[in-house]
Amino acid sequence: MGNVYRFVEPVVLFLLKKKGRSYGYQLAVELKNAALTDAEIEGAALYRTLRVLEANGHVISEWDVAGSGPARRVYRLTSSGERHLAEWVTVLAHLSSSLARFVRQARSSGAPALAAKRR
């Protein structure tokens, strides 16, 4: 099937909004549940997406060196990021209904399919 988009950006924006502030490694754990496409979101994709979001002003980060272990880069949404998430939601809502319509069409045209399988 090739690779369907993972929609990493909107999911990350949403998680950051919900949590207020978080960092890559923590987000990676939660993404295993929150992902849109069954296939998990890869660590590499996550870290890169965070850097791109910051480069575009949608999130900002600072180092957290307080706890033990390696330092964490802690992110939070900017107001631009909030707007960007809202745009994503609009796009994804539209896509979702388009996909649903497509699925209905594709399932209705063609084989009898759900024609009350008897035995």
Next chain:
Amino acid sequence: MGNVYRFVEPVVLFLLKKKGRSYGYQLAVELKNAALTDAEIEGAALYRTLRVLEANGHVISEWDVAGSGPARRVYRLTSSGERHLAEWVTVLAHLSSSLARFVRQARSSGAPALAAKRR
């Protein structure tokens, strides 16, 4: 927002199934209505997708030199293509409901939003 996937492959497979047989230029016209993502599907993407589908055995083509004007490469689905479309439909149905759930969550968490706008 970057570029959301156009899902060219499943749309082309579906149109070919519906029409029985067709060719690139004709499909390009119909894609303007059938596309899943508002943004139109580009001619270049369409022609390349058709060649890839053929390389993978999901469609077969033959030249139609009967009519006037340049020759047409006419495609039709193979049984493998039918199965491939069915797989796509399963994937897209799942994606559609995942997106819908995501949109609901993203819209509920956050601003009052739909809180009965009065005047």
Next chain:
DNA sequence: TTCTCTTATATGTAATCTGCATCTATATTG
């Protein structure tokens, strides 16, 4: 004839997104 338009297929190149592998580094535990 020559010019232009429509029809029809195809390629070159760059950008973006993803997957897999790999690397660095800090602290904890055995």
Next chain:
DNA sequence: CAATATAGATGCAGATTACATATAAGAGAA
């Protein structure tokens, strides 16, 4: 000391798309 968990990051290849461009056949106008 060695292994493990935590944390962030890069290199490279493959997939998908966008934009531009190329090629070519026939129809109609000048």
